[in-house]
Amino acid sequence: MELTDASLLVLLGVIALALFGLLVAGLPSSRRPVVAGAVRGAQVLLLNVVVVAMAGAALNDQYLFYSSWGDLFGSRSTSVQTHQGGTVPEVVAAPVHGPGLGGAVTPGVLPGLPQPSTRLQTYTVVATRSNAKAQVYVYLPAGYDPHSTRTYPVIVGLHGFPASPSTFLRLNFLSTIDLLTSQHRMAPSIVVVPRIDTPASLDTECVNGAPGLPQTDTWLSRDLPAWVVTHLHARRDRTSWALMGYSYGAWCAASLSMRHPDVFGAAVVMQGYFRPDFTAGYDPLTTRGTEAYDLIRLARTSPPPVALWVLTAREGPLSDPSTSKFLSVAKPPLDVSATVLATGGHRDQIWMPYVGRSMVWLGQTLPGFRG
Numbered sequence: 001m002e003l004t005d006a007s008l009l010v011l012l013g014v015i016a017l018a019l020f021g022l023l024v025a026g027l028p029s030s031r032r033p034v035v036a037g038a039v040r041g042a043q044v045l046l047l048n049v050v051v052v053a054m055a056g057a058a059l060n061d062q063y064l065f066y067s068s069w070g071d072l073f074g075s076r077s078t079s080v081q082t083h084q085g086g087t088v089p090e091v092v093a094a095p096v097h098g099p100g101l102g103g104a105v106t107p108g109v110l111p112g113l114p115q116p117s118t119r120l121q122t123y124t125v126v127a128t129r130s131n132a133k134a135q136v137y138v139y140l141p142a143g144y145d146p147h148s149t150r151t152y153p154v155i156v157g158l159h160g161f162p163a164s165p166s167t168f169l170r171l172n173f174l175s176t177i178d179l180l181t182s183q184h185r186m187a188p189s190i191v192v193v194p195r196i197d198t199p200a201s202l203d204t205e206c207v208n209g210a211p212g213l214p215q216t217d218t219w220l221s222r223d224l225p226a227w228v229v230t231h232l233h234a235r236r237d238r239t240s241w242a243l244m245g246y247s248y249g250a251w252c253a254a255s256l257s258m259r260h261p262d263v264f265g266a267a268v269v270m271q272g273y274f275r276p277d278f279t280a281g282y283d284p285l286t287t288r289g290t291e292a293y294d295l296i297r298l299a300r301t302s303p304p305p306v307a308l309w310v311l312t313a314r315e316g317p318l319s320d321p322s323t324s325k326f327l328s329v330a331k332p333p334l335d336v337s338a339t340v341l342a343t344g345g346h347r348d349q350i351w352m353p354y355v356g357r358s359m360v361w362l363g364q365t366l367p368g369f370r371g
Contacts, residue, residue, distance in 0.1 A: 086332030094305030098262030127223035141188035158249030186363035209284030240368025
């Protein structure tokens with residue numbers, strides 16, 4: 001019986017009902033009070049263990065934190081590295097269409113930092129174009145001087161759902177960047193971690209809905225980058241802007257980079273997917289069609305000049321099917337480097353060992369991030 005089989009939930013449910021029935025019926029009975037009390041206590045304890053296990057199995061069935069018994073008990077997965085599509089020079093040299101960040105006007109004097117004595121800044125950003133209001137964390141490179149004219153590349157970090165920017169900060173991402181920067185394997189960079197969804201409770205899949213619905217695509221691809229270059233010493237060229245996301249945030253990173261190559265030159269996609277996957281009750285693309293956000297179709301018909309680093313696991317029911325199709329159709333100038341795990345669930349412990357590898361790749365790929 002596999003960990004993700006529905007029969008496991010059924011079995012645990014049957015055991016829980018049986019234990020509850022024995023408790024109600026007072027079975028097995030004993031004339032010795034001490035023995036009877038010990039048996040009842042053991043039954044209550046076992047019932048609680050089974051109920052907790054059933055709840056855990058149900059959550060795992062929903063989110064696939066662990067993909068197998070071996071994954072649950074810590075077995076390591078083998079992996080395969082593949083490369084599809086074009087090359088880094090093609091990504092850098094290919095022409096792109098779109099305004100990029102040319103329309104954002106940098107003031108003569110940048111606004112002051114809200115927390116001048118720390119590298120981690122917290123902002124509340126209000127964007128009129130997308131009608132968004134969201135919390136944004138900014139992690140500044142060591143030695144960042146608001147009064148200097150030095151500019152830095154930018155990494156936009158995208159969290160999962162349901163989650164928040166603070167969830168992203170719990171990964172080993174910031175410490176890894178600091179380490180690689182100190183080793184001159186990566187250029188000092190500004191890290192921007194926004195709340196993805198506005199409102200926060202809605203799974204927008206980072207798309208623009210119809211008028212009156214959230215415009216999350218515009219928030220992350222236009223409003224946020226424009227805000228960054230008007231508040232921080234950030235570079236404007238597309239080869240100095242990258243996205244990094246996991247799970248839902250990984251889908252957003254892939255979508256934003258491929259659909260807006262005039263702004264972003266690369267993305268790190270950790271167990272994401274390549275078509276939107278809306279939760280029940282909200283699908284803003286029902287009447288408009290999903291073609292514009294079908295990245296598999298885009299990779300096959302109009303591949304953009306973007307570099308992607310992709311992590312997936314063969315046991316992932318959401319990530320792997322669309323990722324496999326995406327890898328099979330990727331072609332130049334789209335450049336895709338992929339690490340495919342044989343096994344593995346959907347949790348932080350799967351992603352964190354690959355944060356360093358993905359950041360080394362970024363430092364070797366886009367000119368703006370080279371140490």
